[in-house]
Amino acid sequence: MRTSPKSQRPTRTADVGGGAERCVALFRGVNVGTAKRIAMAELRRLFEDLGYQDVCTILNSGNVVFTAPSSATAKHAARVEKAIEERLGVRSRVIVLTRKEVAAALADNPLASVAEHPSRLLVLAFANPAHTARLASLQSERWTPEALAVGKRVAYLWCARGIGISRLWTMVNRAIGDTGTARNVSTMTRILATLDSATLAPARARTSRASPSRRPSGRS
Numbered sequence: 001m002r003t004s005p006k007s008q009r010p011t012r013t014a015d016v017g018g019g020a021e022r023c024v025a026l027f028r029g030v031n032v033g034t035a036k037r038i039a040m041a042e043l044r045r046l047f048e049d050l051g052y053q054d055v056c057t058i059l060n061s062g063n064v065v066f067t068a069p070s071s072a073t074a075k076h077a078a079r080v081e082k083a084i085e086e087r088l089g090v091r092s093r094v095i096v097l098t099r100k101e102v103a104a105a106l107a108d109n110p111l112a113s114v115a116e117h118p119s120r121l122l123v124l125a126f127a128n129p130a131h132t133a134r135l136a137s138l139q140s141e142r143w144t145p146e147a148l149a150v151g152k153r154v155a156y157l158w159c160a161r162g163i164g165i166s167r168l169w170t171m172v173n174r175a176i177g178d179t180g181t182a183r184n185v186s187t188m189t190r191i192l193a194t195l196d197s198a199t200l201a202p203a204r205a206r207t208s209r210a211s212p213s214r215r216p217s218g219r220s
Contacts, residue, residue, distance in 0.1 A: 027062025
């Protein structure tokens with residue numbers, strides 16, 4: 001992953017009171033290799049055209065932070081998936097998490113004391129929380145030195161020797177199909193910080209970048 005320029009800083013406080021909330025849309029498999037190529041500027045414009053506010057992207061892999069009317073996150077995800085396919089010709093699973101869900105995923109991480117490198121500790125989010133059941137058979141296996149933990153909304157994977165050569169990630173990715181997508185803890189921490197940040201001024205560039213990290217194939 002390339003080293004990226006310094007993140008742009010917001011200039012005023014976001015108003016997310018009333019019937020609005022801060023969310024992040026996580027795209028699966030975007031800009032991995034030559035498949036599903038999407039420019040982040042196009043992605044931001046698409047979200048704005050759909051009526052979402054305070055839109056910014058993090059990295060080049062399909063992480064879009066935005067303010068949306070309070071409603072079921074699955075509705076936002078389905079709406080974005082449809083628009084992406086119709087407008088950009090790309091099919092990608094989209095998982096939308098609220099600010100509260102992102103914060104809980106980081107705070108409840110049971111593998112934090114085990115993981116030595118945040119870039120090798122993955123948080124796997126599912127489109128439907130019920131799909132965590134797909135990992136039930138893997139929980140009984142011995143993964144040492146790797147580790148797997150499953151929560152109510154997300155799962156956690158410690159890929160001790162790196163994600164690219166992780167047997168755990170390979171098996172989990174096979175089990176979940178396209179029902180979820182993973183981000184490392186470094187990226188999730190950056191996402192939470194952006195969710196908590198003030199609104200970005202519209203005239204400024206709106207791509208926030210994290211430090212380099214290795215990503216597994218088949219995920220964004």
